[in-house]
Amino acid sequence: MSHNPAIKGRAFGDRVLLGLVILLAIVMIAPVFFVVALSLKNNQELMVDPNSVFRLPYTLVNYINTVGTSSVFRWVLNSAIVAGGLTIFTLVLSSLAGYGFARLNFPGRDALFIIVLLGLAVPEQAVLVARHQIFSWIGLHNSYPGLILPGLSSAFGVFLMTQYFRAIPKELDEAAMLDNASRFRIFWKVLLPLTVPAQATLGIFTFLGAWNDYFWPLISATKKEMFTLTVGIASTQVNFAQSQGIGFLMAQAVFAGAPILIVYLFFQKYIVTAVSGAAVR
């Protein structure tokens, strides 16, 4: 086999390509390692010699300062409440509406569904200005509802759940109807348990989107104690070149970014499905 020049050439080409990809991967993660290394360095030492980042000694002092002094915990809590709340409400609303659109008939159903689908094409920026003004009227800025509510209008979840409910054989509903189950009981006992994979996809997608959202929290949460993690971290970094010290800032960044990366490593498969599924829709 190995005497076949075609296969030999193939193996060589493979190695070249693999080398190239590994090089790209190094470029990909080098900045992350650099940030982690900086976060483990004493600030004064970095001021004297930038190259010291590649040398011992490393220290955890920046992390101790982060935990001790900054508002990061409050922001993490805010982000968790906002992302968690939005996720739960989105799952409930989307499941109900998905079942309604996929399985029940009511006057104007198909037209309504098309209107909802058109909502997918509306970018956030087209409604932000008006939404901000409306929330000012009602006094919703700087509150958890103010941060959660806009996400509930997203049509994506409804679209995903409708598709998913449609894929479940109708005979199940019919069998349940012959079994004397009410519409809500069919939804709750028969169909909803079958949508768990879609719930996971939608849940992860919604949570990740809310956790990483930047624009709306930036304009809605203007008080420091209502910042989400993204806004909060950004606010401390504005002029970091001359601030408390690079090491400290990087420790904050690692503290903010690490949890989501760890979650990613565990739920990689679901996250990839959720994100790429959402893109193709």
Place this chain on the structure above:
Amino acid sequence: MTAHIEIKDVVKRFGAATVIDHLSLSIDPNEFMVFLGPSGCGKSTLLRMIAGLESVDEGTISINGQRIDNLPPGQRDIAMVFQSYALYPHMTVADNMAFGLRNIGISADVISARVTEAGRMLEIGHLMERKPGQLSGGQRQRVAIGRAIVKEPKAFLFDEPLSNLDAALRVRTRVELAQLRHRVKSTMIFVTHDQIEAMTLADRIVVMNNRKIEQIGTPMEIYSRPATRFVATFVGSPAMNFVDATLDTSGTNVTARFAGGVSVETDIGSNQLGDGKYTFGIRSEDVRVAPVGQGNAEGVVDVIERLGERTLVYARLGDGQQVVGSDAGNSPVAVGDRIGLAFDGRKSHLFNEAGHAWHARGV
């Protein structure tokens, strides 16, 4: 519990298309009724209308004198076995069977007793804690039947329940269903496109075609006295032979003449027939292969099908029409042979242009 089901002048339309056209039918208590017909004939729609899964556009359906077509499916006291079984995938076998009983608030003791009994009867007692995904096709089928049995309904509806099974299992399940119906006293309606299922299971068969009923009758009536040419074609394998014939009605009985002087005296009175063209029909077992010169026709053998206990011989008559005759299992006939064919006139049928049938007295 059992049901006398009365279907009166029922019409079903999907948009502009009429799928059931003024159909009436009465099903007796404890009867095993089979709706037989090709796909698209409306048999499944009719079943789903009885179940309440389709609305009725005109006419009524009643059970034991009470109109049910205005009731939701759950209140009709009917159980249905779906073609796909429609088992709840996330529930155990026991929960699948208990679901319908829990929904109407039956006590847990009664539920568990009925589920256990059904499990024993269907020999699925050891599978109670499994999920449908862990069962074989045949086991799922039993669970679907079990789910119907525990409800102790007035009537069972089966929508092609055997069509998802492989051939061997289908035959076995068919036999089991035949046994089951004697243990479970209830009205049963069974939809199929398979004439063997219909013949073996039914008390009576409703043959449907093209939105209408073609014939209602016992399996043997359907087979030997098909009311229409469609029934004669659809029931029986191979299908009945049809030969274009000219009729001689000068005698008491009709004589059919075809293929260069061949004539068969039928057992049908000449005075029964009106004007118009007729087709002569006869089943393959009533056309015997004979030595040349014996019998009332001759043909050349095209194809031979050996079924073991008998041999089907496809022969071409002088005018090119093909007939299927039968011979003994060890028939020496070979393709290309010239053979004689003996048509048994006492077992013959005549069909007019509208497809309506006249039968010889002998059938």
Place this chain on the structure above:
Amino acid sequence: MAEQLTLPQTATPAAGVRVPSADIYAPKWRNFIFVAPYLFFFTTLLVFPLFWGIWLSFHKADTFSTGKFVGFGNYIRLFNDKVFLQSIWNTFYFVGLTVPALALIGLFLALCLNRRTRSAAVLRTIFFSSSVLSVTIVTLIWRIVYIPNNGLLSIVYGWFGATAPSFISDPNLAMIGIAIATIWWCIGLPMMLFLSALQQIPQDIYEAAALDNANRWQTLRSITLPSIKRTFVLVIIIQIVLQFQLFGQPWLMTRGGPNNLTKPIVLYIYDTAFRRWDLGLGAAASEILFILILIAAMAQYLVTRRKGEL
């Protein structure tokens, strides 16, 4: 005697009004309950703001009041505003820098990593990992790469005795710097979309090609690439829609500078509506962005529908 079987006779239709039969699929208002909760939020938080935004764009509005009607005044002001025109150009420039790069690098990575080995799985994990980070973290990482003295880039250049290009303050490089950070951030999605498209190509086509003695390049050109044409177009459009909404990276890295050269439309909207509180003008700018994105979204819709044609 022979006899003719009579067909079952149909009964005469019952006279008078018939009680209608039950129809489980008939439209019922009651069923609306299931979609009502979502539709409430959809209407109040998406549909209404959408039209209110259009209404606002014809007014001189501030945070609380609608102000006076100015007709197309805001739109006229926009198109006379050099900064706005610059921001449109900047947005297109940025899209032109990132989208082709994302599509081609994504395709390259997908082609290399579409295999069942462990190393390929690890590499896929690495290339997608940046996608789960927030824009805050991403820009932080890249600012620390780009800044003079302590930055990764200047340290590496320092090893060779060279001075690193200044990706944040050089007018010619600032947008490129943002584009590089964006590509780093977003490369995971195109790669994954291409990977799932590649996995849908039936394996037997490749086996047939191998039997036909096709070499690797021929297989790639005549089988693989044609099979993922549609995905390629889809990736391009998805990325156009996404990158049109550029905001966080320039806002956090350059504040739109130097000299407004990295200020995209969304940043212009943010500046106008939420820093200068000229909501009417901001709304008008967001309607322009809406139209641009709508065009791309419509293209995506057409591509998704017309399966098999592309």
